[in-house]
Amino acid sequence: MDQVLVASGLSQQPAEAVAPVAVTHVRSIIAGMGGYLPERIVTNAELAASVDTSDAWIRERTGISQRHIASEHETCAFMATAAARAALADAKAEPGEVDAIILATATPDQAFPSTALRVQAALGCGGFGFDLSAACSGFIYALSMADSLIRSGAARGVLVIGAEVYSRILDWTDRGTCVLFGDGAGAVFVRAGVGNGTGADQGILSTHLHAQGSLGDILYVDGAVGRPEKSGHLVMHGREVFRHAVTRLTETVTEALAANNLPQSAVDWLVPHQANLRIIDGIGRKLGLPPERVVVTVDRHANTSAASVPLALAEAWADGRIKRGQLVLMEALGGGLTWGSVTRAHLAETIYTQVGLSRNESADLLETVLARMSTALESGESIKISGFGTFSVRQKGRRIGRNPKTGVEVPILPRRVLVFRPSQVLKAQVNHMALPTDHGDDE
Numbered sequence: 001m002d003q004v005l006v007a008s009g010l011s012q013q014p015a016e017a018v019a020p021v022a023v024t025h026v027r028s029i030i031a032g033m034g035g036y037l038p039e040r041i042v043t044n045a046e047l048a049a050s051v052d053t054s055d056a057w058i059r060e061r062t063g064i065s066q067r068h069i070a071s072e073h074e075t076c077a078f079m080a081t082a083a084a085r086a087a088l089a090d091a092k093a094e095p096g097e098v099d100a101i102i103l104a105t106a107t108p109d110q111a112f113p114s115t116a117l118r119v120q121a122a123l124g125c126g127g128f129g130f131d132l133s134a135a136c137s138g139f140i141y142a143l144s145m146a147d148s149l150i151r152s153g154a155a156r157g158v159l160v161i162g163a164e165v166y167s168r169i170l171d172w173t174d175r176g177t178c179v180l181f182g183d184g185a186g187a188v189f190v191r192a193g194v195g196n197g198t199g200a201d202q203g204i205l206s207t208h209l210h211a212q213g214s215l216g217d218i219l220y221v222d223g224a225v226g227r228p229e230k231s232g233h234l235v236m237h238g239r240e241v242f243r244h245a246v247t248r249l250t251e252t253v254t255e256a257l258a259a260n261n262l263p264q265s266a267v268d269w270l271v272p273h274q275a276n277l278r279i280i281d282g283i284g285r286k287l288g289l290p291p292e293r294v295v296v297t298v299d300r301h302a303n304t305s306a307a308s309v310p311l312a313l314a315e316a317w318a319d320g321r322i323k324r325g326q327l328v329l330m331e332a333l334g335g336g337l338t339w340g341s342v343t344r345a346h347l348a349e350t351i352y353t354q355v356g357l358s359r360n361e362s363a364d365l366l367e368t369v370l371a372r373m374s375t376a377l378e379s380g381e382s383i384k385i386s387g388f389g390t391f392s393v394r395q396k397g398r399r400i401g402r403n404p405k406t407g408v409e410v411p412i413l414p415r416r417v418l419v420f421r422p423s424q425v426l427k428a429q430v431n432h433m434a435l436p437t438d439h440g441d442d443e
C-alpha cells in the first residue's frame with residue numbers, strides 16, 4: 001500500500017481554508033494567550049472549616065494558599081470559551097482563522113459532543129476540533145498535536161485549550177486530594193508562520209511526549225460515563241506521584257534542551273505544571289534557574305490540571321514578564337502517567353526543515369559546516385552553497401564571501417569551489433558527521 005487517503009465525515013470548512021502550506025520553514029508560533037478563572041476564591045482557611053487540615057499544612061507541603069472554584073454556570077465549555085476568546089483577542093485573530101480546536105480536559109461537559117465543539121459553536125468558527133485526554137499533561141500533549149498539524153500543513157491556525165473543573169470530581173472529604181486542585185481554563189492561539197531560517201525566527205522548537213500506562217493506578221479517577229454505577233472521584237498516591245514527577249520532569253526538560261543543543265542557561269523562562277511548589281522548585285534548581293525565571297501560579301490557582309500551564313503562560317505574558325522571542329520551556333506530568341515538554345523560541349531551523357534531520361543532528365551539522373566554512377574562507381577557498389541559502393555574493397564585479405562566524409567580508413579567489421548540497425549530500429553523510437568533499441569548478 002503506497003498511499004492512504006483518510007477523510008473524516010463532515011467538514012464545515014471548505015478545503016481551500018486549510019490548504020497546505022509549504023513545509024520549508026513552517027513554524028508554529030504562539031500568537032496569543034488568554035485565561036479564565038472562576039469568580040469564587042476558596043482559601044485554605046475556608047477548607048479547614050470543613051476538612052481536617054490547616055492553612056499552615058497546605059502552604060508548607062504544597063505552596064497553595066487559595067484556589068478558584070467554579071460555580072454551576074462555569075462549566076468546562078464556558079471557561080474554555082472565555083479563555084479562547086482572550087487568546088484570539090491577544091493574537092488579533094478572527095474566529096475565521098481557526099482551522100482546528102484541540103481542547104485538553106479530563107472534565108468535559110458531556111461525553112460528546114466534545115467540549116472543543118461547544119467552544120467552536122460559541123466562537124462561531126469552522127474547521128475541526130476534538131478533546132484530548134492526558135490529565136495534567138493535556139495542554140502539553142495538545143500543543144504538540146497542534147504543532148504537528150501546522151507543520152504538516154493540515155491547519156494554519158489552531159486554538160489549543162486546557163480547561164478543567166476538578167471541583168466536580170474531587171472527594172471533598174479526602175484531605176489528601178481536595179486541598180490540591182482548582183478550576184480554570186487557559187488557551188493559546190497557534191499560527192503557522194514562515195521563517196527565513198535565521199536566528200530571528202520564532203516558533204515551537206520541539207515537543208517531547210511520554211506515557212507509562214503501567215503507572216495508571218497512582219493517580220486516577222475511579223469512574224466515568226462508561227461505568228454508570230460510579231460517577232468517579234480523583235484518587236492519588238501523593239508520595240508516589242511526587243517521586244515520579246521530579247524524576248520524569250527533570251528528564252524531559254533535559255531531553256528538550258539536548259534535542260535543541262541548548263545549554264540550561266539559554267532558558268529565559270520555565271513555565272511548569274503547577275501541582276506543588278516543592279516540585280517546581282526542585283526542577284528549577286536542577287535546571288540551575290533562579291526562582292525569578294520560573295513562573296509560579298500554584299499559590300493562587302492550586303493545580304488546575306490541563307489548564308495550569310496555559311494559565312501560567314498567559315499570566316506571565318500579560319504582565320510583561322515573558323517577551324516575544326524569549327526561550328520558554330513548558331513541562332507537565334499527570335495521570336496516566338503522562339508527561340512531556342515543549343520548547344518555544346526563535347532559532348534557525350533551516351537544516352532541520354530542509355534536510356529532515358533531527359534538531360540535534362542539525363545543530364551539530366551546522367556547527368561543523370560553519371567551522372569548515374570559516375577555515376575555507378580564511379585560506380582563500382571559495383564556497384558555493386546550493387539549496388541552503390545564499391552565501392557568496394558579487395560586489396562591484398568581485399566575488400566576496402562573509403565569514404559566517406565573525407561576519408567579516410572576505411574576498412573569494414575564483415579557484416575551486418566547495419559545494420554544499422544539503423538535500424543530496426549532507427543527509428547521506430550526517431551519520432558520519434563528515435563534510436562533502438566534492439569540489440567543482442567556479443562558475
Ligand SMILES: CC(C)(COP(=O)(O)OP(=O)(O)OC[C@H]1O[C@@H](n2cnc3c(N)ncnc32)[C@H](O)[C@@H]1OP(=O)(O)O)[C@@H](O)C(=O)NCCC(=O)NCCS
Binds near residue numbers: 241242
Ligand atoms: C499530596 C502531597 C502534598 C502530600 O505531601 P506529603 O508530604 O507527601 O504528605 P503525605 O501524603 O506523606 O502525608 C503526610 C501526613 O499528612 C497528612 N495529610 C495529608 N493531607 C493533609 C492535609 N490536607 N492536611 C493535613 N494533613 C494532611 C497525611 O494523612 C499524613 O498523615 P499521617 O502521617 O498521620 O498518615 C504530596 O505528596 C504531593 O504534592 N504529591 C504530588 C501531588 C501532585 O503533584 N499531584 C498532581 C500531579 S498532576
